[in-house]
Amino acid sequence: MTEEKLNAALSYIEEHRSEVEAEYQTVLQTSEEIREYWEEKIDLALPALRRCLLSRDKKLFGLKAKLGITA
Structure with a gap:
């Protein structure tokens, strides 16, 4: 800009x-x-995201156990 x-x-x-x-x-x-809108959306989505992650972790733990992986 001049x-x-x-x-x-x-x-x-x-x-x-x-x-x-x-x-x-x-x-x-x-x-x-806009900030309040997205904070609300995130707050609503977090419980579902946590459930998904816990489910994934349980499946991975079960798969590791079947394969004999301890680490």
Whole structure:
């Protein structure tokens, strides 16, 4: 970005400060909503993921025992 473009952007921000700040608050709110959405999805998925991993581990342990693998 050239110095001229940077100065133009800074001037725009200064001249439209209230609109820029309002838009920034909207962006912050949206990002918070997205973060909360995915945290909820992850919290809901973790128990099922744990069950899958435990099941897999039990199957592997049984297979190792059948094959005589101790490590």
